[in-house]
Amino acid sequence: MPQRIVQSCKVLIGLEIHVQLATRSKMFTGAANAAANFGAEPNSLVDEQVLGLPGVLPVMNRKAVEYSIKVGLALGCQIARFTKWDRKSYYYPDLPKNYQISQYDLPLCYQGTFDIPDEDGTARTIRIRRAHLEEDAGKLLHDAPGGYHIGYTIVDLNRAGTPLLEIVTEPDLTTPRQVATFAQELQKLVQYLGVSDGQMQMGHMRFEPNINVHITDGDGQVHRTAITEIKNLNSFAVLEKASAYEIQRQINEWIDTGSLGRKSTYGWDDARQCTFLQRTKEEAQDYRYFPDPDLPPVVVNDAWLAELKGQIGELPAQRRKRYIEAIGLSAFDAGVLTADRATGDLFDGAVAAGGNAKRVANLLLSHGNRIANERGVSLGSLGLKPVRLAELAQLIDQNKVAPAEPAGKVLARLIEVDAPAEQIAAELGLIQSSDAGPIDAAIEALLAQDPRPLQDYRAGKQAAFGALVGMVMKQAKGLNPKVVQERLKQRLG
Ligand code: MN
Numbered sequence: 001m002p003q004r005i006v007q008s009c010k011v012l013i014g015l016e017i018h019v020q021l022a023t024r025s026k027m028f029t030g031a032a033n034a035a036a037n038f039g040a041e042p043n044s045l046v047d048e049q050v051l052g053l054p055g056v057l058p059v060m061n062r063k064a065v066e067y068s069i070k071v072g073l074a075l076g077c078q079i080a081r082f083t084k085w086d087r088k089s090y091y092y093p094d095l096p097k098n099y100q101i102s103q104y105d106l107p108l109c110y111q112g113t114f115d116i117p118d119e120d121g122t123a124r125t126i127r128i129r130r131a132h133l134e135e136d137a138g139k140l141l142h143d144a145p146g147g148y149h150i151g152y153t154i155v156d157l158n159r160a161g162t163p164l165l166e167i168v169t170e171p172d173l174t175t176p177r178q179v180a181t182f183a184q185e186l187q188k189l190v191q192y193l194g195v196s197d198g199q200m201q202m203g204h205m206r207f208e209p210n211i212n213v214h215i216t217d218g219d220g221q222v223h224r225t226a227i228t229e230i231k232n233l234n235s236f237a238v239l240e241k242a243s244a245y246e247i248q249r250q251i252n253e254w255i256d257t258g259s260l261g262r263k264s265t266y267g268w269d270d271a272r273q274c275t276f277l278q279r280t281k282e283e284a285q286d287y288r289y290f291p292d293p294d295l296p297p298v299v300v301n302d303a304w305l306a307e308l309k310g311q312i313g314e315l316p317a318q319r320r321k322r323y324i325e326a327i328g329l330s331a332f333d334a335g336v337l338t339a340d341r342a343t344g345d346l347f348d349g350a351v352a353a354g355g356n357a358k359r360v361a362n363l364l365l366s367h368g369n370r371i372a373n374e375r376g377v378s379l380g381s382l383g384l385k386p387v388r389l390a391e392l393a394q395l396i397d398q399n400k401v402a403p404a405e406p407a408g409k410v411l412a413r414l415i416e417v418d419a420p421a422e423q424i425a426a427e428l429g430l431i432q433s434s435d436a437g438p439i440d441a442a443i444e445a446l447l448a449q450d451p452r453p454l455q456d457y458r459a460g461k462q463a464a465f466g467a468l469v470g471m472v473m474k475q476a477k478g479l480n481p482k483v484v485q486e487r488l489k490q491r492l493g
Contacts, residue, residue, distance in 0.1 A: 003218070004217060004254060004255050004258060005217055005218035006215055006216070006217065006251065006255065007216045007217060007218055007220070008215075008216045009213050009214065009215050009216070009247075009251060010174075010213065010214040010216075011174050011175065011211070011213050011247055012171040012173075012174070012211070012212055012213070012214070013171060013173040013174065013176075013178075013179055013209050013210065013211050013243060014129075014168065014169050014170060014171035014172075014173070014209070014210040015167075015168075015169045015173060015179060015182060015183070015207060015208070015209050015210070016166065016167070016168050016169075016207070016208040016209075016210065016229075017166070017167045017168075017183065017186060017205060017206070017207055017208075018136075018164050018165070018166050018205070018206045018208075019071070019164065019165045019166075019167065019186075019190055019195075019196050019198070019204065019205050020034075020035040020136065020162050020163070020164055020196055020203065020204045020205070021033075021035065021064050021067045021068070021162075021163040021164070021165060021195055021196055022035050022036055022067075022194075022195060022196050022197055022204075023035075023036075023061055023063045023064050023067065023163055024036065024063075025061060026045075026049075026050065026061065026135070026161035026162060026163065027060075027061050027064055027101070027133070027134075027135040027161055027162065027163040027164070028049060028058035028059060028060060028061065028101060028135060028161060028295075029047055029049035029050060029056075029058065029059065029161060030047070030059075031045055031046060031047040031049065031050055031161065032045045033045075033162055033163070034136075034158040034159045034162050035162050035163075035196070035197070035202075035204060036197075037158075038199075038202045040158055042154075042156040042158060043155075043156055043157055043158060044158065045157075045158040046157045046158065046160070049161065050096075050157055050160050050161045051096050051157065052095075052096035052097035052098070057294050058101065058292070058294055058295055060085075060295060060298070061163060064133060064163035065108070065133065065298060066308055067163075067165070067193070067195035067196075068108050068109065068131065068133045068165050068195075069108065069109070069300065069305070069308050070193050070195055070308055070311070070312055071109070071131060071165060071167070071189070071190060071193060071195060072108060072109025072112065072131050073308065073309060073312060074189055074193060074312060074315055075109065075112040075113070075114050075128045075131065075167070075189075076112040076113045076114065076128070077109035077110055077111060077112030077128055077130075077131060078109070078110050078111050078112070079108065079109055079300055079305060080106055080107065080108050080109070080110065080300065081299065081300050081301070082106070082297060082298070082299055082300075083103060083106045083107070083108050083297065083298045083300075084103070084106055084291055084292075084295075084297040084298065085101050085102070085103060085291070085292040085295040085297075085298075086101070086102055086103060086104040086105075086289045086290060086291055086292060087099040087100070087101060087102075087288075087289065087290055087291075087292050088100045088101075088102045088104070088134075088287045088289055089287055089288040089289075090287060092137070093138075093140060093153075093155050094137040094138035094139060094140050094155060094157070094160065095137045095138065095160065096138075096157070096160070100134060100135060100137065101134060101135050101292055101295070102132065102133075102134035102135075102166075102289075103132035103133060103134065104289040105289075107130040107131060107132035108131065108132055108133055108298070109128075109130065109131035109132070110128075110129070110130045110131070111127075111128070111129075111130075112127070112128035112131075113125050113126065113127055113128060114126050114128055114169075114182070114185070114186070114189075115317060116178065116181050116182050116185045117181065117185075118178070119175075119177060119178075124172075124178065125172075126169050126170070126172045126173060126182060127169065127170035127172050128167065128168070128169055128170070129168045129169060129170050130167075130168050131165055131166065131167040131168070132165075132166055133163065133164070133165055133166075134164050134166060135160070135161045135162065135163065135164060136159050136160065136161065136162035136163075136164045137159065137160055138155055138156055138157040138158070138159050138160035139155070139156045139157075139158070139159050140153050140154070140155055140156075141153065141154050141155075141156060159203075165195075165196075167186070169182070171210065171212075173209075176239075176240045176241070176243035176244040176247070177240060179207075179209055179239055179240060179243050180236045180237075180239050180240040180243075183205070183207055183236055183239055184236055185316075186205075187200075187205060188316050188339075188340070189315070189316060190205075191340060191341065192315065192316050192340075192341045193312065194341075200234050200235050200236070201234075203234060205234070206232050206233065206234050207232075207233045207234070207239045208229055208230060208231055208232065208233065209229070209230050209233070209239065209242070209243050209246070210227050210228070210229045211227065211228055211229075211230070211243060211246045211247060211250070212224060212225045212226060212227040212228070212250065213225045213247060213250050213251055215251060215254055223254060223260060224260065225250040225251075225253075225254060225260045225261050226260055226261040226262050226263045226264070227263055228246060228250070228261065228263070228264050228265070228266050228275075229264075229265050229266065230242050230243070230246055230265075230266045230267070230268055230275055231265055231266070231267055231278065232267070233268060238268060238270065241268075241273070242268040242275060245273070245274055245275055246266065246275050249274075249275060262280055263280065264277060264278070264279065264280045265277075265278045265279050265280075266278060316338050316341075316344075319338045319344050320334045320335060320338045323337060323338065323347075327357045327358070327361070328358070329358075329361055333361060333365055336364075336365060336369070336379075337361065337364065337365075337379075339378060339379075340378050340380055341380070342378065342379075342380025342381055343364075343378055343379040343380035344380070345380065345386075346364070346379065346380050346384060346386055346389065347360060347361065347364060348386075349386025349387075349389075350386040350387070350389035350390040350393065351390070352386070353386050353387045353389075353390035353391075354390050354394065355389060355390030355391075355392075355393035355394065356393055356394075356397055359393040359396060359397060360389060360390065360393045362403070363389060363392060363393060363396075363407065363411060364379055364389075366408070367407060367408035367411045367412070368382065368384070368411065370408070371411070371412055371415065382415050383415055384411070384414060384415050385414070385418055388414045388418065388419075388420075388421050389411075389414070391420060391421035391422065392407060392410055392411060392414065392421040392425075394421075395407075395410075395421055395422060395425060395431075399432065399434055399480050399482060399483070400422070400425070400431050400432060400434075401421075401425050401430055401431065401432065402430075402432055402480075402481070406425070406428075406430040406432070409428055409430060410424055410425045410428060410430060413428060429477060429478065430478065431478060432478045432479060432480040432481075433476075433478050433479055433480060433483075434480040434482075434483045436483070436487060438476055438479065439472075439479055439480070439483055439484055439487050440487060440491075441475075441476070442472050442473075442475035442476045442479060442484075443472050443475075443484075443487060443488055443491055445475050446468070446471050446472050446475055447491075451468075451471060453467040453468050453471065454468060457492065458492075465488075465489075468488060469481065469484055469485055469488060472484050472488060
């Protein structure tokens, strides 16, 4: 038996992502969109069109096209000025028409690039091959719960006809981690653009990595494994695990048998934590693509494109870059503040309302994060008003509220009550006094007690000064520690 030795491996992964768009109605009919009606009673979001009854005609959902163009623009894609709809024929019970309306040779978006943060924090550019629009299929439930259905397969057509954007990358991803990062960044992007809720557990995004490996053997010869596709993964963790498993499976197969495998489709078995062969793959000709005669082509003119560009605004990556370069935040902090659109909007809003950027960032990253974590929500959805956050930042800068515990208490209260931050701080007794009067009184009161640290300090122990400041602070509530330090230093000469 020949010895098959692996000298090195080059992993190539392309990703196919299906994103359900959050339009009100379906892609080619007025029936309500399942993506916006999760958990609806089975087969309640259907009409004649979804059922594929004879004589029905499709009508394009303009909003779905606009959402797709926005994603395409955000992915740096070219937008087709002329595109059309094609029928992809296959016979399956989840698709009563026996064809899916999709886009074959003229995708709406093509040739883009998307930067993702690499493991070392630098940007890695992933090329986008295309993004086209199509309709989703229904759902088959095998052995559905309820006893009555055991041994049967039932069909729920609620999902059939949901607008689906299929995004395909070039095979530029080289590790399972990168694949998961790409998926997470894309989720953030579609949520930012407001085109999809991007909720994995609701099936709004489904991932299909295409994987193969170039193995260099001991003699320097390169062996390329056949590309396999893992179907329908719907969590980031599974996407990463399944990709890692499939890479290793291909390498092991070559080592054990010398086979490079066949182009085929795999599934992920979560119970056994492995991929399993589903079928060898269809070729495009098996789908018998042809232009849908019932739908006119789509023409995207300059005015429409310009209008959509104007609606996009600042993208998460641009915002993160601005926070790092213009405001001077760390990459990590900028990442937290751009985790979702609402959080970035809260931060920007507070700065626009007059809060010092660094101070506002600190408030959010310390006290804000703690409260958000306790409640299991994002910073942006705490219900904090930008103007109140700005007011609190100003109180700290004016030395009226201490930045540590007191500021945290005021912030927590501002989430519950929409009132000026200074009023809240006063009600909580957290306005600190910078007036010399009460501070001098507290100093004198302490000195009269002639405490041990005072004797130490007078004996030349500089380190005792801090303890003295602390003791003065305890003489009265709400003294400004900075002013206490200054006055005490003066007093002791
Ligand atoms: Mn597809």
